[in-house]
Every structure is written in structure tokens, then in C-alpha cells.
Amino acid sequence: MESFQVGVDIGGTFTDCVVITDKGDLIAAKSPSTPPHFAQGMLNSMAAAAERIGLPFDQFCARIKVLTHGTTVGTNTLIQRRGSRVGLITTKGHEDIIHIMRGSRGIDSRHLNQLVHFPESQKPVPIVPKRYIRGVSERVDCMGDVIVQLNEKEVERCVDELLLLGVESFAVCLLWSFKHPQHELRIKEIIRKRAPKLFVSCSVELAPKWGEYERLTATALNAYIGPVTSNYLRQLVEQLKKTGYKHPLQITSCGGGSISVDRAIEAPLLTLDSGPVSGVTASQYLGQLIGCPDIITTDMGGTSFDVGIIAGGRPAYNSIANVAQYEYFIPKVDIQAIGSGGGSLARVDAVTHALRVGPESAGADPGPACYGKGNTSPTVTDADVVLGYIDPNNFLGGRIKLDREKSLQAVGKVAAEIGLSLMETAAGIAKIAEFKMADIIRKTTVEKGLDPRDFTVFAFGGAGPVHAGVFARELGVRKVLIPLNRIASTWCAFGAATADILHVHERVEIQSSDFDLARVNRVLADLSSKAMSQMKSDGVKSSSVELSFSIDMRHRGQINEVEVELPASFFHRSSRLTQTTLEQLTQAFYQRYESIYGKGSSYGSAKLEMVTFRLRARSATPALKLLRKTRRKPSASASARTGFRSVYWSDIGKATKTPIFDGSLLSFGQQVNGPAVVETTDTNIVVQPKQVLHVDALGNFELHFGS
Numbered sequence: 202m203e204s205f206q207v208g209v210d211i212g213g214t215f216t217d218c219v220v221i222t223d224k225g226d227l228i229a230a231k232s233p234s235t236p237p238h239f240a241q242g243m244l245n246s247m248a249a250a251a252e253r254i255g256l257p258f259d260q261f262c263a264r265i266k267v268l269t270h271g272t273t274v275g276t277n278t279l280i281q282r283r284g285s286r287v288g289l290i291t292t293k294g295h296e297d298i299i300h301i302m303r304g305s306r307g308i309d310s311r312h313l314n315q316l317v318h319f320p321e322s323q324k325p326v327p328i329v330p331k332r333y334i335r336g337v338s339e340r341v342d343c344m345g346d347v348i349v350q351l352n353e354k355e356v357e358r359c360v361d362e363l364l365l366l367g368v369e370s371f372a373v374c375l376l377w378s379f380k381h382p383q384h385e386l387r388i389k390e391i392i393r394k395r396a397p398k399l400f401v402s403c404s405v406e407l408a409p410k411w412g413e414y415e416r417l418t419a420t421a422l423n424a425y426i427g428p429v430t431s432n433y434l435r436q437l438v439e440q441l442k443k444t445g446y447k448h449p450l451q452i453t454s455c456g457g458g459s460i461s462v463d464r465a466i467e468a469p470l471l472t473l474d475s476g477p478v479s480g481v482t483a484s485q486y487l488g489q490l491i492g493c494p495d496i497i498t499t500d501m502g503g504t505s506f507d508v509g510i511i512a513g514g515r516p517a518y519n520s521i522a523n524v525a526q527y528e529y530f531i532p533k534v535d536i537q538a539i540g541s542g543g544g545s546l547a548r549v550d551a552v553t554h555a556l557r558v559g560p561e562s563a564g565a566d567p568g569p570a571c572y573g574k575g576n577t578s579p580t581v582t583d584a585d586v587v588l589g590y591i592d593p594n595n596f597l598g599g600r601i602k603l604d605r606e607k608s609l610q611a612v613g614k615v616a617a618e619i620g621l622s623l624m625e626t627a628a629g630i631a632k633i634a635e636f637k638m639a640d641i642i643r644k645t646t647v648e649k650g651l652d653p654r655d656f657t658v659f660a661f662g663g664a665g666p667v668h669a670g671v672f673a674r675e676l677g678v679r680k681v682l683i684p685l686n687r688i689a690s691t692w693c694a695f696g697a698a699t700a701d702i703l704h705v706h707e708r709v710e711i712q713s714s715d716f717d718l719a720r721v722n723r724v725l726a727d728l729s730s731k732a733m734s735q736m737k738s739d740g741v742k743s744s745s746v747e748l749s750f751s752i753d754m755r756h757r758g759q760i761n762e763v764e765v766e767l768p769a770s771f772f773h774r775s776s777r778l779t780q781t782t783l784e785q786l787t788q789a790f791y792q793r794y795e796s797i798y799g800k801g802s803s804y805g806s807a808k809l810e811m812v813t814f815r816l817r818a819r820s821a822t823p824a825l826k827l828l829r830k831t832r833r834k835p836s837a838s839a840s841a842r843t844g845f846r847s848v849y850w851s852d853i854g855k856a857t858k859t860p861i862f863d864g865s866l867l868s869f870g871q872q873v874n875g876p877a878v879v880e881t882t883d884t885n886i887v888v889q890p891k892q893v894l895h896v897d898a899l900g901n902f903e904l905h906f907g908s
Contacts, residue, residue: 204264206823207250208698209243210271210453210476210691214503214544214564215663217691218246219698220254225826228253229691231597231663231883236566239274240437244444263445267822269697271453271476274433275426275469279525282326284425285400288368289329290359290388291417292376293336298417299329303528325526328425333368335359337388345380356391370400372424374417379409379709400427407468408530410813411709415521419529423470430469434462449740451702453479455533457516458703458819461739470531473524476693477507478534481516483696484659487684489514490827491899497642497656497678500693501665503582504562506541506638508645509534510656517649518764520707520753520813532705532815537645541637543582543664544569547630549618556619556626558633570611571603579611581664584630587612587623589848589856590667590878590887597883628851635668639675650797657682661692666886666902670875674889674906681904683886685827686864689902690883702820704735707813713757714787714809722777724814725750732818741820753813754790756804762812763797765790829898833870841866843880850876852890867896 206221211234220228230249235242251261278284291298302324337356340349363371371392378385382405389401402424408416438450452465453475465472480500488496488511498509510517519535521528540560547558558581567574569582571593585591586608593603609623616626646653653676660669666683673681683689710724729748736746753762765786767778778786787809794803841862848859862873864881872895873879875888879902886902888894895903 202264204266205261206267206698206825207247207265208269208271208479208694208696208700209246210479210694210697211239211242211273212476212502212504212693214542214568216242216246217694218243218250219688219691219694220250221698221825225828227685227688227695229688229694229883231691236277236564239272239277240433240440243270243437244440259445262441263447265446266448267451267698268441268446268448269451269453269459269700270437271479271693271697272430272433272465272472273476275430275472276474276524278426278429279422279473283429284328285369285428286367287329287333287370287372287421287424288360288363288366289334289372289374289417289421289424290356290363291334291336291374292340293338295376295413296331296334296336298414299334299421300324300327300331301414302526303414328525328527329372329421333363333366335363339375339384341375341377341381341384343377343380345377347381347384351384351387353387353391356388357395360388360392360395364396368399370402370424370427371396372402372417372421374404374420376413378405379411379416382409400424400431402427407470408707409709410520410530410707411711412530415528415530418527419470419531422524422527422529423468426469430472431466434466434469438462451700453482453697453700454703455522455531455536456703456705456817457482457518457534457700459697459700460702460704464704464735464739470529473522473531474533474536477505477509477536477538479693479696479700480507480661481509481511481534481536481696482700483692484509484661484684485511485514485516486696486699486825487659487899487901491897491901493657493682495656497646497653497658497676499638499642499658499660499665499669499672500662501638501660501668502542502662503544503568503664504540504542504564505538506634506641507536507538508642509536510646510649510651512649512651515766520764520815532707537641539637539641541581541634542662543580543585545581545634547579547581547584547612547615547633549615554619556615556629556633558630558637569608571605571608572601573604573607577607577611577614579608579615579630581630581634581668583608583611584627585664585667587627587849588631589846589859590631591885592846592861592880595880624849624856628849631668632671632851635671636675638668638672642672642676650799653678655679659684660904661689663690663884665689666884668887670887670889670892670904673904674892680906683884683902683904686900686902687881687883689881699822699825701822702736702739702741704732704818706732706735706816706818709813710811712811716783716811718778718780718783721783721811721814725778725816728814728816732816736818736820745820747819747821749817749819751815751817752786752811753815755810755812756794757808757810763790763793764815765793827899830869830900831898834868836870836872838862838867838871838873841871846878848876848878850890864902867902869896869898869900871896 232245338352451459494514496511545559567576569580875892
């Protein structure tokens, strides 16, 4: 009996489902997201996939061997500020850390005006008001030695006070607790005795790292979203059992793989940004198959535009994330996002009288004006409909009918305000969004010491292939790849379905050169033991676990580190680092440092420091065999042409009669010359003038640029 690997990703507008059969066939389905009851949207998308396969829903669920889910519940809880009432317990004298924040207030260089001119920024509304914060007597020094024992009577009193105030979860973060976790764990025991059902988040179990503010913020955010996310996941597990699904549910994580649902319930912070990260995971997998190690991933959905980097076959990682101006520690694949999706709203600025696009979005409800749900403001999708990029009668393969007249009215209203023609305004909306996308990609790559022209852009998401021809051309990249034909719009769900089980373990152990080899090996061995124990609890065989290590290093006296990976040859479960490999690691640091900050920027005479040791423990999902075509068809593609329609092209400044192609009828070796539009069931590829679209052996669409 045939079985399935299934990935489901919930986006702001649509919920995507991808099914992989034992034979390697791919089935994709989409369904509108259903906020605030997202589980229903997930089940709806799975039901749509079952219908495409031709199976009753219960039989389909019974045949699923792996189900991996990317959830946005935690993200939405933070954005909408609907988290729980958190009681925070910390070391006495340090109660105001989360309110003091960093001097930048969580504003980065991409918001230069707010960074330079403080009156243009303000601190966020506190996720933990001061009345819910208590300090307790205890103190541990930077070496992990206890200076003041934990006052348990004081802890009991503080817990009782917070419970009387109605707190719904607890965050526990003490000074230097990552060097001596016993005090935090004892506080957790005291809370459990008094309130066994309340969610408790301890910093030593989530972010055992040096950096008091970011560690405390991570702990508080985890407690803030914990009750909502954990309740959602528990209810989802129960609903899936009723459908006939028999195996443990996996949840995608921001680290670039999946974790067990039990771990996600304990640490829901790991699920933030996991959806966009799944797109990077899928791109890394496909890049390995086609020999493309350097990739810029671009995911344009209904709400946001997300960018990831894969250099040398490895995703770019970050250990600090930012949400709602709060910086926090979490090991994650580095994703940069802007509010520039298909649902991004266009408006005329009241002061400058300039056209603005985003970051505000119409979301799934009411959605763009063409959805006919009451929104009268134009969005990027409405501009695409007006320009002719999207056929209102063939949106999502005809499953949803769009109202072109409402798009015309919405864009026309803005056109009248700025004094441009209808088509010029629609083209302006699209171009502003596209240039914002090019700008965020350029900043993301250059900040890492990378040149975007050396990369291939992978364009996916429902709206990504529509606009990739413009934003990629602005970057001067080699080519654009729209992955696996119609799977492109559900690429993050494909990434979820193919995600490896992954756990990331970290430990801060600051030491200066000359490094103590025995101490380094001891830390690596401890991390290895912890990782193998976690995998065993997940039911993973030790023989299938792959370990990879990295160390955050810096010049002594600096406050920021760079991550240096240890090649697989450096360390194996049965061997240890040697003095020679330790010296090679030092040279690897200098190379990595200069690749980011420029040749000659490192200082060889200065002492170095190791700060954070990191282990990524991975267990691969069942191997997927994608079907390659072996017979190349003639390049002529007229047989796939379904007709013509009027499309406005800003490069030539007018609408022309443009050929329309059915993407499912294009085969290996065929090409489409621009201007043209290639339609699939879930997205469109807009081939701009002087661009050429090729189809490769796996069914990927390759967009090449002419002169």
C-alpha cells in the first residue's frame, strides 16, 4: 500500500500542503488560511490534497508516514499581542532588564531614521509589565560559583504573589544561570508544586548563553507565546488522531529542520520564522541535486517577502533574532523579511504625495480588492490583475475567481490621487514592491561579505515568480530558478515534507588562546552526549544521527563573534580534536573574519577567544527520488500556448498582445521567449521582454536575462 510524506505550511494568506509519494510523485494543494483557527486551514489543505490523489480523507491520513507542520501561531500571537500574562522571576536587582533593553531599542540599520533620530522610534509595549516582575535573593558569579544561595522562602512568596495577580505562565531567568542552572530548576520545581498546569520557561533550558538581556528576552517571549502555541499543538494532535493519522507529528523549527511536537510544546520560540526557513531547507536540498551551491532564496507570499542565503551549499545562520523590537537568543537560519507581498497595500502618502507600497497588508481576510471581501484599497495583487499578469478567471488554476473590476476601481482611485494613468499606476505599484525586494536582497548579501551577482535566485511562493524577473535583473544575478514547476508556490510546504529532524545545542565556555585542548574536547563531548540523548527520546536510532559542530570566535576585546564551522574530518563521535586541527580552526577563523569584514581586517597578533560551542544533530528524512526527464523535446513551445491577452509592460511603456502558456505542458528542453506569461495551477511566471524561460530535466523553470 502506497504511503506518503506530507508537509503543511501555514502562511498569512494561504495554507499549503505538499504530498510526496513512494514513487517520488509530488502533489500540491492550497487552501485559504483560517485565522484565528489555523488548524482548520491545515486540515482543509490536507483534504484538498487527498481529493487530488483520489482518496477519502481518513484513508489518506492513515497512509501518512511522516507529517511535518510549519505553524505561525506563535508569530501571530506576538504580532497581535495576544499572548499570556507572564510572571517573570529574576535575580534581585535586575528586574528592569527587559524594560531597559539595548540602546538601539531593537531598531537595526535598515530603519536608519529611527536609529539616528530617537524621536522617530519608541520602545515596544512591554510583554511583561513591571507589576508582574519579581526579584529573588541569589547570586552566581561568572565562574559558576554560588555567592548567595537561593532564598526558597522568598521564591515561594513571589510565586504566590504572581499567582494572585492572575499570571498565566512563568519565565525564570537568573544572572549567570547558564554556568549554574540549579537555582533556576529549583524555582521551576516550586512553581510546579503550586501551579502544575501553568507553562514555565527557564532560560537554562532554552538559551543557555552569555548575554543577560537577550537570554531573558528569549525566556519571556517563550512564556508569552507558550500557552497559546502549546494548546494549539495539543488540540491539533488530537484532531489528527481522529482523522486516522497514527504517527508522531513533527514541527518545523527556525534552525532549519524539524523537531518533535513535544519539544515544540516546551519551546514554542523555536517555531518562529520556521515557515520561511522551510523554503531555505527545500532550496538547499534542490541545490545539491542540480549542483547549485550558491543560492538566494526569495519567498513572496500574500503578506511578506522573505530572503535567505545559501553559500557553498550551507545556509547562513544567526544566533540572535528580532521580533517586535525584542532581540533574543535563538540558533536559526538567517531570514530577512519585509512587508512586501501580494497583499501589500498601496497608498498615497499624505505629506509627500508619493506612492507607498506596504508594509501593511490586506492579509487573507479581507484580502486584495479583487477578492471581493470588502477591501477597496489596491494591493500588489490588484496591480498584477490590472497589468494582465494574472488572469482573474484562472487564479489558482481557476479555483478562485477574481473580480477584475474591483481591482480597476481600487488602482484607479490611487491613480486619480497622484495624477497618473491607470496602467502607469499599476506598473508603479509593482515596481516599487520589486525595487524594495532587490534592496533587501542587496543589503542581506553585502552585509555578509557576499556579491549577489555570484548567486542564483530561487523564486517561490504564490507571488514570487510573478515579480522575480524584475528584482533579480536589478541585482545582476546569473539566473532565476522557479523550482519544480507548480510546486514553487508551495515550496515551504515541500521544505517541511523533506526536512530532517534537527536539534541545535549550545554551550557558552569562554576561553582565550592558547586554547586548552582538553577543555575544548570536553565541551564537544558533553554537547554530543546531550544531543544523542535528545535524539533517543525522539525515537531516532543513533546510527542515523549526523553531528556537526561550530564555534563562535572573536578577537579578544571584541563584543561580536563569527561562527566558524568544524569540518566533518575534525571531529567524530569516536575521535577528538588534536592540536593540529585546533590550529587549523584558528586559520579558519581568520578566513571567515576577512570574508565578512574585508581582506587584512583580522589581527594575527591579537589573542583569540572561543565563546559559544554549538552542535547541530541531524537525522535525515527518507530520501526523495525526483523524476528526471531523459528525452529533450524540441525548443518550440507553441503546443503549450493557450492563447493571448493584453499585458502592460513598463519596459516598453505600453500594453501588447502577449502569448500565454500552460506551464504543465512545457517539457524538458523547451523555451519561452519574453514577453510572455506562463501559468501554472498555483502561480504565474512573468517573462519580461528580452528574457528567456528554459525548462530543465527536473521540471524547474530557468529564467535567463538578455542584453
